[in-house]
Amino acid sequence: MYQTIAMTSEVRERLPEVHVLAVKLKLKPLNEAPSSILFEEDWHRLHQQWKNSTKSDVANQEKLMAYQQFYRDQLGLNVKKTPPSVQNLIQRYLIKDTLERLPVIHPIVDAVNVAAVSHLIPLGVFDAQCVEGEVQLALSHGGEEFQPLGSSTLESLPPHMLILTDEMKVLSQFCYRDCEAQKITENTQEVWLLGCQVSGISAQTVEAALEEAQFQLKRIYSISNS
Structure with a gap:
């Protein structure tokens, strides 16, 4: 069963058709050192499906077009420069x-990415033990500190930006730019797994992608709801 991430009243009013489905999972490795090697076959399978396609072929997929519209109309992004994560992969x-080159990062991230690409639904995963208190979608007031994933410096966010937060910090510029604070590491034992439902995408479609992500995780971890 998936929970829906809370939204501030401002976000609910601005994005009535957007819902973020989430599940919190405890992970225990089946082997001493989980490896991304297990997903090599999946990436080769997905490559066979997409090779020789054009960027336009990918961008014109119906599901991806729904997320492009969300990025463009609700997040104010240039989708050619910042496409949905699945499209970019x-x-x-x-x-x-x-x-x-295989798009491998970490076994947990790789499992979720394989599921996301298989279903054409952007999914997110981050270390739940780095989250303080409740998670919600909000609009930035301006001036919040944010350290983008892979960066060593803090940024100051402008106002009215859609953000995912816990009770102490910004977790992401929602749906396209995660924070360094809760990234998946070798010490990760508990995760939040998220999928975003937007206009044109049913809850059942997002849930199917989340189920696939859990199936992929079970290849390398024993998982249980937290």
Whole structure:
């Protein structure tokens, strides 16, 4: 059973058709050192599906177009420069004639990415033990500190930006830019797994992608609801 992440009244009014479905999971490795190698076959399978496609072929997928509209109309993003994460993965790695490099990051992230690409639904995962208190979607007031994933410096956010927060900090510029604070590491034992429902995408479609992510995680972890 999935819970729906809370929203401030401002966000509910602005985004009535957006819902973030989430589940909190405890993970216990089945082997001493979980490895991304297990997902190599999946990436080669997905490459066979997408190779020789054009960027336009990918961008014109119905599901991805729904997220592009959300990015463009609700987040104010240029979708050519900042496409939905799944679209970016496919266009960056999978449409080439040969799979030159696997998009591997960490076994947990890789499992979720395989599910996301398989279903064309952007999914998020982050370390639940780094979250303080309740999680919610809010609009930035301006001036909140944010350390983007992979960056060593803090940024100050402008006002009216859609953000995912806990009770102490900003967790993401929602749906496209995560924070360094709760990234998946070798010490991660508990995660939040999230999927975003937008206009044109049913809750059942998002749930199917989340189920697939859990199936992929079970290949390397014993998982239980937290």
